[in-house]
Amino acid sequence: MKKLIYRLPTHLFEIFAVEFNGYGFEILNRNKDGTTFVIYAEESEEEAIKEAVNEIFNELGAGELVGEEVIPEENWVDKWKEDIKPIKIPPFIVLPEWEIYEGKDFIPIKIKIGMAFGTGLHPTTQMVLKLLPEYISKGDTVLDVGTGTGILSIAAAKLGASKVIGIDIDEMAIKECKDNSWENEVNVECIKGEPKDIKEKFDIVIANLEIKIFRNLFKDIVKLFKKYLILSGIFKPAEKEEILKMAKENNLKLITELSQPESDEKLSDIWFAFVFCRK
Numbered sequence: 001m002k003k004l005i006y007r008l009p010t011h012l013f014e015i016f017a018v019e020f021n022g023y024g025f026e027i028l029n030r031n032k033d034g035t036t037f038v039i040y041a042e043e044s045e046e047e048a049i050k051e052a053v054n055e056i057f058n059e060l061g062a063g064e065l066v067g068e069e070v071i072p073e074e075n076w077v078d079k080w081k082e083d084i085k086p087i088k089i090p091p092f093i094v095l096p097e098w099e100i101y102e103g104k105d106f107i108p109i110k111i112k113i114g115m116a117f118g119t120g121l122h123p124t125t126q127m128v129l130k131l132l133p134e135y136i137s138k139g140d141t142v143l144d145v146g147t148g149t150g151i152l153s154i155a156a157a158k159l160g161a162s163k164v165i166g167i168d169i170d171e172m173a174i175k176e177c178k179d180n181s182w183e184n185e186v187n188v189e190c191i192k193g194e195p196k197d198i199k200e201k202f203d204i205v206i207a208n209l210e211i212k213i214f215r216n217l218f219k220d221i222v223k224l225f226k227k228y229l230i231l232s233g234i235f236k237p238a239e240k241e242e243i244l245k246m247a248k249e250n251n252l253k254l255i256t257e258l259s260q261p262e263s264d265e266k267l268s269d270i271w272f273a274f275v276f277c278r279k
C-alpha cells in the first residue's frame, strides 16, 4: 500500500474533489494558501491514480505530489488468529481449528471459526461443558437440542457417549456441526430438525436455548430424556423462576444449578444452567 501526499491551492481543492469523485482521500492540513491531502493506493492501482490526479492538476494548472510513503501490509489473517485463544473449561480445552494441543491435562475440542453459535466463549456453553463430565457416563446416549457448532455433542462424544445426535433448525449449524465432528474425529449425527421430529429417547438430553424457545418446546424436550435433562440459556432471575415453574409442572426434580455472569464487566447479568431428573 502506498500513501501519496499531494498539495494544491485551497481555492482549487473543491474543484479537485469533485473531479476526483469516486476515490477516497484524507486531508492532512488545510489553510487559506494550500491543502495537503493523502490518497491511499494499492500497488496495482498506484499508476492509474497518479495519472488521474495529474490529469486534473494539469486542467487546474496547479497541484503537486509532495511525498510518497510505503505502508507495510499487516497480515490480517495472522493478526486475527493471534486474538483467538484456546479457552480452558476443565476438563475441556476449546481450540480454534489451527491450534494443536499436545498436552495431556485437558480434552481438546477444536472448533472452526464459522457462523453458528458455540465457540465456547459464551457462559451458557461453558456451564454445560462444566456439567457434562458429572452427568454423562460411558455408553450413554445423548441428544443435543440446538447443537450450533456441535460443541456440546463433541464434548459428549469425547466423554464416551455411545451415540450422540445434535439437532438444529439452522442449515448452517448442521454443516458446521458435521465439519467440527469430523475435525474432532468423533461420531456425532448432525440432523436438521426440532425435538418433535425425534422419535427415540436418550439417556441425556442437553438443550442450550432461550426462554422463548423453552416456552414452546419444553414439553417436547422433556419427553426425550431418560436419566438427566441439562438446560442452559436462562438469563436473570425472572427467567430462572419461569423455567423452574415449567420443570415443576412437568414433574422434574432439580439436581444441580450453576450460574455465571455474562462477563467481568457485566456481573449482574447472570446466566443459569440446570440439571433435572424425573421425580
Ligand SMILES: C[S@@+](CC[C@H](N)C(=O)[O-])C[C@H]1O[C@@H](n2cnc3c(N)ncnc32)[C@H](O)[C@@H]1O
Pocket (backbone or CB within 6 Å): 116, 117, 118, 119, 120, 124, 125, 128, 145, 146, 147, 148, 149, 150, 151, 152, 167, 168, 169, 170, 173, 193, 194, 195, 208, 209, 213, 217, 233
Ligand atoms: C444458544 S445456541 C447453542 C449452541 C450450542 N449448543 C452451544 O451450547 O454453544 C442455540 C441453538 O439452537 C438452535 N435452535 C433454535 N431453535 C431451535 C429449535 N426449535 N429446534 C432446534 N434447534 C433450535 C439455534 O439455531 C442455535 O444454533
